[in-house]
Amino acid sequence: MYLLNEMKNMVNVFFPKFCPLCGKILKDGESVCHECKTKIPPIPYRERMSGKWSFDAFYYRAPYKGTMGELVKAYKFTPRPQLAEFLAEEFFEIFRRFPPPSDFVLTYVPPTFKSLKEKGFDHMKKLTKALSKKSGMPFYTLLEVEKQRGYQVGLSEKKRRELVRSKYAVVREELYKTWGKIILVDDVFTTGATVNECAKILKLNGASRVLVYTLCRSHPI
Ligand SMILES: [Zn+2]
Numbered sequence: 001m002y003l004l005n006e007m008k009n010m011v012n013v014f015f016p017k018f019c020p021l022c023g024k025i026l027k028d029g030e031s032v033c034h035e036c037k038t039k040i041p042p043i044p045y046r047e048r049m050s051g052k053w054s055f056d057a058f059y060y061r062a063p064y065k066g067t068m069g070e071l072v073k074a075y076k077f078t079p080r081p082q083l084a085e086f087l088a089e090e091f092f093e094i095f096r097r098f099p100p101p102s103d104f105v106l107t108y109v110p111p112t113f114k115s116l117k118e119k120g121f122d123h124m125k126k127l128t129k130a131l132s133k134k135s136g137m138p139f140y141t142l143l144e145v146e147k148q149r150g151y152q153v154g155l156s157e158k159k160r161r162e163l164v165r166s167k168y169a170v171v172r173e174e175l176y177k178t179w180g181k182i183i184l185v186d187d188v189f190t191t192g193a194t195v196n197e198c199a200k201i202l203k204l205n206g207a208s209r210v211l212v213y214t215l216c217r218s219h220p221i
Pocket residue numbers: 019020021022023024032033034035036037
């Protein structure tokens with residue numbers, strides 16, 4: 001054990017980790033420095049949603065700007081898979097503030113083939129898995145992007161447009177294992193079109209309640 005710690009320290013000396021926001025050298029076990037962490041704002045009050053939505057409620061951790069915005073961008077665009085744990089902890093703060101009922105299960109908005117290829121990892125799946133561990137709520141992959149038919153050669157323009165319209169599909173065998181009460185996790189709520197589309201298709205396939213939780217929100221609703 002002593003030797004293992006020694007080795008770990010040596011690795012840290014030779015390959016120090018840096019704060020993704022300010023560049024400061026991180027202490028052991030940190031993924032964001034203490035100073036940057038304290039700049040993350042508290043969870044906002046839940047806002048009333050106007051308009052027609054397929055989901056039943058929406059909660060988020062912080063606006064898509066400042067410290068939290070930068071962290072989410074660093075996680076999804078840089079990309080930095082090692083931030084998953086930290087962001088899952090921030091996500092869990094929303095559950096502490098607005099606890100979901102215990103018979104709900106977690107799922108996430110799946111990546112497109114293109115984004116998966118660019119990032120090299122499924123960033124929402126990784127985060128939702130970490131969140132599942134923290135919260136003890138079961139995790140299911142309930143949604144998938146309609147198989148990469150859109151990338152097939154020789155597809156007509158009309159067909160391609162149809163594919164865009166039905167971008168997500170439900171993994172029914174998985175949905176039937178649940179009580180149909182779903183927490184849909186995503187990184188950023190912008191117009192809400194994506195999570196709404198996912199909620200709609202989940203409900204069309206038998207889900208009874210869909211609660212949307214995201215790390216950030218970028219526009220007023
Ligand atoms: Zn920092």
